Amino acid sequence: MMKTRGLEGVVATKSSICSINDGVLRYRGYNIDELAECSTFEEIIYLLWYGRLPLKDELMALKQELNDHVDVPSEMFRQLKAYPIEHTHPMSVLRSAVSTLGIFDAHEDEMNETANKAKALRLQAKISTIVAGLGRVRQGKEPIPPRHDLSFAANFLYMLNGELPSEIEENAFNRALVLHADHELNASTFTARVCVATLSDVYSGITAAIGALKGSLHGGANGRVMKMLEEIGSVDRVEAYVDQALKEKRKIMGFGHRVYKNGDPRAKHLKDMSYQLTRLKNEPKWYDISIKLADILRERKGLLPNVDFYSASVYHCLGIENELFTPIFAVSRTAGWIAHIFEQYNDNRLIRPRALYIGPESMPYIPIEERNKVDII
Template identity: 45%
Template sequence: MAASSKGLEGVVASQTSLSFIDGQAGILGYRGYNIHDLAPNASFLESVFLLWNGRLPTRSELASFEEELALQRGLEAGTLEGLQRIPQDAVPMAALRTGVSLEGMFDRDGEDNSAEANLRKAKRLVARTPTIIAATQRIRQGLEPLDPDPSLSIAADFVRMANGEPGTDEAAAALDRTLLLYLDHGFNASTFACRVIAATLGDMHSAVTGGVGALKGSLHGGANAKAMETILEVGEVENVGPWLEAAFAQKRKIMGFGHRVYRTEDPRATHLREMSQQLTEQAGEGKLFEISRELEKQVMAQKGINPNVDFYCATVYYALGVPIDLYTPLFAMGRMGGWTAHIMEQHADNRLIRPRAEYVGEKDLTWVSIDDR
């Protein structure tokens, strides 16, 4: 048997036609469209349509897709009741994990893995993930969750439901773009977790519940919140050097830096850096961008490591006034479109995912009865 690869590094586990990554050249494409073309031109839901259907929607197709999803934003009554009973200090990613699982409990297509049922569930999941996150945000403040307003875009309605009042068009557009950038990324850990569950013929809600669990970790989606904590802890541009010196001495990972696949700039970071500069400046938080730039410069100079998608997204969300522990749920809001696409792709041409383990333990030991140990 071939030797194992720790962390499955470099292993090509299966095929996908959803997103393409060239880690050497720094290229990311959804269904053949470069992220550099999609980010400034497409909306999040336009990209979800592209991912699910393999082609860009026409204007009228996009309008009806948006409308169909907007009308499905309302949560099941049982989900809302369940969220009300979650401890007020619950981590929002844990609440989201429970929320999507509860939605599965009440979904009329819950156990149906047909392509038609999967698409219906995917639409509900993408439409309702923002509602779950916003409801959690309200409930933990002791406030009543707000009903969705289908006349608003998915991003604008999230801002309204989470904050209790509408935000600016600019804030909704910026949030929408981060969702697009987070939408899909090959066999990342959470997507792979979804596919492993789907490949057992597990249902879509079970699979995305696993995906939320995998994304929660700080080496994956949790990194955007940790990156913000780092930037705030550093506090001043002149602290970057000593802060990094101490971190490297303690062999601490710098959150928001490094990537398993990219050996050059993460193309998503290119867009988020630009957004971060603009939005932090507008919010009177330009210093946070300067600290970020200095961290980037010095980590690159000392370790040759680039920032990843999560690093500049942190200050984008900070400038938009998002509470830090909602950064990873927002990542999930975007990635839900990708997870559901991968589950549909897996179910459409399934084979159980079941790798072997390289056994490195002892063998052929002599049994010792319990009285003689």
């Protein structure tokens, strides 16, 4: 029986989508550094789903298809407004919204490659509209209908902020989407694969994955990073904050990683973007606090920033509220989840491990009339 806590180091499946070897992250063999510099999120969707980079016309066709499906049923937003949004985390709303989207899809339970690809496309296009609309509704504003002529990144920022992003903003958001798109067998991807390995549908797989991404040990850390930076407030308060947190044995959000022990290769890109955007928006303190925090944690605990750390100040500078950071992570990771769902369907076997039972054995059943505490504990 396997006894590794949290399945650390366990190889649970074969995959040709994403690799992490010697601290180097690759999508389908392409180094993340090169993809972050050169590619668009639409290209990454193609790469993850179809296994190779697209040709020009293939990329055009994918962009067209995404744009064709970017509208969501008006009923979706009516439902969204009916949720008690003021006191519900947007990840919970998103979890319900994606599940609802499945209900509106007449082909939800159709199980063949063509139908699954069509559902994936609809989901990837619409999840962006839902998250941007949710961001608006949370601020008491009306959702803005998507445009059909913009890049994935620009359309999201347009639907959220009501104005076209600058080139710098569009590029930064595109790069963040590229960097978050997939990450081997992380907890939410594993969840999606377990779900669809029962031959459940794509919407169920993504809904399950959203539930897993929400947690603070996973994607839920990014919003909490910004909350922490705000709580710290200035560079001269960083040291005292870290001392107190470590004394109370609190986890510092955005640091540490199960797989990377010498640093997350995505963090340096987000760090550069954080520097650029905090200067551009005249809010340098978020970067300065982040740098000091990272220096102290490296010195004291050998802990290094993960993908969630610098993405916080990046999103903040793009005018996005903290609570929407994790839903945005989900918009990007949907590309990876879907690639893994396809891979799972293509060579499926039910995922059903065993547990090492450590509870009591051979307990005699005592009828309730005769039961007392001593007999049952």
